[in-house]
Amino acid sequence: xxxxxxxAMVFHLDKCIGCHTCSIACKNIWTDRKGTEYxxxxxxxxKPGTGFPTQWENQDKYSGGxxxxxxGDLRLKSTDKARVVTxxxxxxxxxxxxxYYEPWTYDYQHLFNAPEGQDQPTAIxxxxxxxxxxxxxxxxxxxDDLGGSTVYAENDPNLEGLTDEQKGQLSAIERLVFFYFPRxxxxxxxxxxxxxxxxxxxxxxxxxxxxxLDQTRCRGxxxxxxxxxxxxxxxxxxxxxxxxxxxCFPRLETGQAPACFxxxxxxxxxxxxxLYDASRIEEAxxxxxxxxxxxQRSLILDPNDPAxxxxxxxxxxxxxxxESAQKSPVYxxxxxxxxxxxxxxxxxxxxxLFYVPPMAPVMAQRTGGTGDRGGTVDGVSDDLFHDIEQxxxxxxxxxxxxxxxxxxxVRYALRxxxxxxxxxxxxxxxxxDAATAERMLRxxxxxxxEADAIYRLTSLCTFDDRFVIPPAHREExxxxxEDPMEHKQGAGFGFIARPKRGE
Amino acid sequence: MNxxxxxxxxxxxxxxxxxxxxxxxxxxxxxAAAYFxxxxxxCHTIGGGRLTGPDLKGVTERRDHAWxxxxxxxxxxxxxxxxxxxxxxxxxxxxxxxxxPPLLTPAMADALISMIEAxxxxxxxxxxxxxxxxxxxxxxxVARGRSxxxxxxxxxxxxxACMSCHTLGGVGALGGGRxxxxxxxxxxxxxxxxxxxxxxxxxATPMMRSVFGRTPLxxxxxxxxxxxxxxxxxxxxEDTGVxxxxxxxxxxxGTAVGLLAFDGAWRNRFRAVRGPLVEEAGFGRGRAxxxxx
Numbered sequence: 001x002x003x004x005x006x007x008a009m010v011f012h013l014d015k016c017i018g019c020h021t022c023s024i025a026c027k028n029i030w031t032d033r034k035g036t037e038y039x040x041x042x043x044x045x046x047k048p049g050t051g052f053p054t055q056w057e058n059q060d061k062y063s064g065g066x067x068x069x070x071x072g073d074l075r076l077k078s079t080d081k082a083r084v085v086t087x088x089x090x091x092x093x094x095x096x097x098x099x100y101y102e103p104w105t106y107d108y109q110h111l112f113n114a115p116e117g118q119d120q121p122t123a124i125x126x127x128x129x130x131x132x133x134x135x136x137x138x139x140x141x142x143x144d145d146l147g148g149s150t151v152y153a154e155n156d157p158n159l160e161g162l163t164d165e166q167k168g169q170l171s172a173i174e175r176l177v178f179f180y181f182p183r184x185x186x187x188x189x190x191x192x193x194x195x196x197x198x199x200x201x202x203x204x205x206x207x208x209x210x211x212x213l214d215q216t217r218c219r220g221x222x223x224x225x226x227x228x229x230x231x232x233x234x235x236x237x238x239x240x241x242x243x244x245x246x247x248c249f250p251r252l253e254t255g256q257a258p259a260c261f262x263x264x265x266x267x268x269x270x271x272x273x274x275l276y277d278a279s280r281i282e283e284a285x286x287x288x289x290x291x292x293x294x295x296q297r298s299l300i301l302d303p304n305d306p307a308x309x310x311x312x313x314x315x316x317x318x319x320x321x322x323e324s325a326q327k328s329p330v331y332x333x334x335x336x337x338x339x340x341x342x343x344x345x346x347x348x349x350x351x352x353l354f355y356v357p358p359m360a361p362v363m364a365q366r367t368g369g370t371g372d373r374g375g376t377v378d379g380v381s382d383d384l385f386h387d388i389e390q391x392x393x394x395x396x397x398x399x400x401x402x403x404x405x406x407x408x409x410v411r412y413a414l415r416x417x418x419x420x421x422x423x424x425x426x427x428x429x430x431x432x433d434a435a436t437a438e439r440m441l442r443x444x445x446x447x448x449x450e451a452d453a454i455y456r457l458t459s460l461c462t463f464d465d466r467f468v469i470p471p472a473h474r475e476e477x478x479x480x481x482e483d484p485m486e487h488k489q490g491a492g493f494g495f496i497a498r499p500k501r502g503e
Numbered sequence: 504m505n506x507x508x509x510x511x512x513x514x515x516x517x518x519x520x521x522x523x524x525x526x527x528x529x530x531x532x533x534x535a536a537a538y539f540x541x542x543x544x545x546c547h548t549i550g551g552g553r554l555t556g557p558d559l560k561g562v563t564e565r566r567d568h569a570w571x572x573x574x575x576x577x578x579x580x581x582x583x584x585x586x587x588x589x590x591x592x593x594x595x596x597x598x599x600x601x602x603x604p605p606l607l608t609p610a611m612a613d614a615l616i617s618m619i620e621a622x623x624x625x626x627x628x629x630x631x632x633x634x635x636x637x638x639x640x641x642x643x644x645v646a647r648g649r650s651x652x653x654x655x656x657x658x659x660x661x662x663x664a665c666m667s668c669h670t671l672g673g674v675g676a677l678g679g680g681r682x683x684x685x686x687x688x689x690x691x692x693x694x695x696x697x698x699x700x701x702x703x704x705x706x707a708t709p710m711m712r713s714v715f716g717r718t719p720l721x722x723x724x725x726x727x728x729x730x731x732x733x734x735x736x737x738x739x740x741e742d743t744g745v746x747x748x749x750x751x752x753x754x755x756x757g758t759a760v761g762l763l764a765f766d767g768a769w770r771n772r773f774r775a776v777r778g779p780l781v782e783e784a785g786f787g788r789g790r791a792x793x794x795x796x
Binding site for chain 2: 050053054055058061062063086092093094095096098099137138148150151152154155226
């Protein structure tokens with residue numbers, strides 16, 4: 001057992017309202033520079049939808065992530081040692097600008113300078129790449145709220161395996177359904193971007209597992225961009241280097257939640273430390289498709305187990321980090337309650353951002369019209385969870401997103417959510433009888449105490465409940481890498497990397 | 504000794520200066536001989552008879568020293584100025600104007616004239632020119648010459664094969680290089696065996712000199728090459744445009760085959776995703792306006 005700590009995340013999709021505040025907070029802090037216009041380290045996608053870049057989940061086209069060979073070994077889909085050489089001048093799996101979008105601004109001067117005419121002058125879109133007027137063909141969130149459904153929503157790669165009837169119902173009038181899927185870098189345990197980098201510029205930070213890209217070592221090969229199945233590494237065309245989400249580590253190190261977490265209006269985001277067994281990552285990543293979710297969960301260790309604590313101390317995890325792990329909301333959602341699931345675990349990168357699958361709308365296909373009781377609490381049948389099976393967002397769709405195609409883990413998470421709702425409804429509204437509520441809890445593998453805890457962390461969570469940030473202990477991290485006395489009596493600012501002046 | 508750096512520098516430069524002053528005057532004669540071999544010997548001999556230019560044996564007796572000094576640095580200027588001797592030389596050389604010798608300093612011109620004067624007095628000057636056998640060329644000579652021109656037989660001096668820069672009729676299906684002139688009729692252009700052989704022993708053009716200056720052709724290689732060039736001149740068939748067209752077509756064909764091979768090797772490469780989706784859904788160019796897709 002080799003215990004390491006990772007700052008992991010949970011996004012509660014049932015609470016996401018798709019306001020994009022997170023995206024804007026991130027954009028304003030990190031990617032409002034030249035060359036980063038098209039980067040969205042945090043973006044919010046509408047599901048069903050093709051996301052950003054278009055159809056990023058289609059790895060037949062994008063070739064991201066890992067694949068398991070016949071012999072059971074993991075191989076990068078996009079590259080290997082031999083192909084680094086043959087593809088040295090052109091990586092054949094790079095998304096083009098059109099699959100992101102051509103960034104633009106508006107010619108606001110035209111509002112003032114336009115010659116007098118019949119029509120009100122408008123601010124004409126102008127490309128930030130070419131500087132010429134632009135006919136906008138795509139943009140970030142182009143498919144937001146099912147925009148362009150017949151093009152985008154209907155081509156969501158997660159619709160694979162759904163019947164035509166199910167696909168049709170997704171966009172049927174008055175039954176049309178969608179939910180939001182906010183995404184940042186998953187800071188994976190088995191990151192394919194790190195594995196693909198020929199320059200060794202990408203690394204997973206030892207003390208908290210944040211995956212970072214060293215700007216001085218990056219040589220702009222862009223292998224990481226092709227290798228990341230989530231397309232969360234972006235190439236800066238101005239600096240010629242790649243960039244990615246840094247989980248706001250400067251904020252974390254000063255005890256603040258990352259900007260997207262901090263600004264989240266729906267309070268859907270949770271952040272906390274997980275202790276995991278690093279010696280078993282490879283074994284877990286090589287599991288069979290149907291075992292992957294459970295295999296990843298098995299890597300996460302109980303921070304209250306004395307054996308784990310002892311092993312953590314031995315491998316240099318700081319006492320305060322262990323304490324933080326014991327209070328981690330992420331540990332509760334992922335390991336204890338098993339309600340949060342990794343996105344597309346079939347890419348085998350072992351993402352450390354987990355999603356609580358969305359219940360809303362709870363209305364089932366059958367009762368989903370406008371006429372009846374709205375399906376909030378529809379009739380009690382023998383199977384109390386039948387509306388989950390018949391939910392308007394088909395189980396198979398969610399399974400493709402969060403279960404590598406297996407419905408089991410998704411069904412478990414949704415049943416527990418629904419049981420907690422009904423339990424709370426029994427307590428507060430009273431239109432559900434106690435026997436039914438208790439039976440539901442039992443069938444959903446839940447106890448009243450656990451239901452209370454889930455309710456508290458879902459609905460009443462304060463800032464400090466959601467974000468349990470361990471002290472950064474930068475002094476220790478630095479000492480692992482270099483001698484702090486090395487630059488003693490140095491010349492002050494700029495003595496390591498000279499500042500670029502005159503610009 | 505712990506002298507400051509400046510002192511060492513001063514000592515070094517003093518030593519260099521002393522060496523320069525003490526350099527023996529004989530070095531000039533040697534320089535002149537080397538210069539002659541490099542720049543003059545391809546057209547002139549001393550006692551070896553006329554090549555492109557006249558035999559220089561006794562030239563210092565035939566011509567005035569001052570005239571030689573005026574003529575040497577820029578022969579064309581003197582011809583243009585209507586100098587009678589220069590005009591006569593020009594006519595004798597059937598219109599070939601002697602190119603100005605490269606990097607000729609007044610001191611070197613003086614040394615050259617003295618050297619020629621000294622060599623003229625010898626019974627057999629070392630600049631008598633390459634003595635190439637008068638025997639008729641055999642079929643073996645021609646075959647060996649062809650092999651040398653095509654680079655199938657390496658030169659002793661390890662110089663490059665003629666074919667890498669020159670083409671000539673019958674040298675091969677694709678012809679030779681196009682950097683240098685076509686050599687099919689060079690035997691006739693240079694008026695025969697002796698002149699051609701001398702040219703090959705000390706090429707005078709800047710390009711040839713830079714290529715063969717350090718790796719000269721040997722006498723036993725020159726004979727077969729001259730034999731082959733003579734045969735080539737007899738058979739004629741200068742490279743017509745056909746070779747060029749074949750070459751061009753082969754290039755285009757090769758490019759096409761190469762591109763197809765790349766396309767096959769990278770057939771799984773990323774192609775556009777969003778564009779085709781929009782096209783497929785019927786929001787192509789024709790209907791671009793009005794929809795938000």
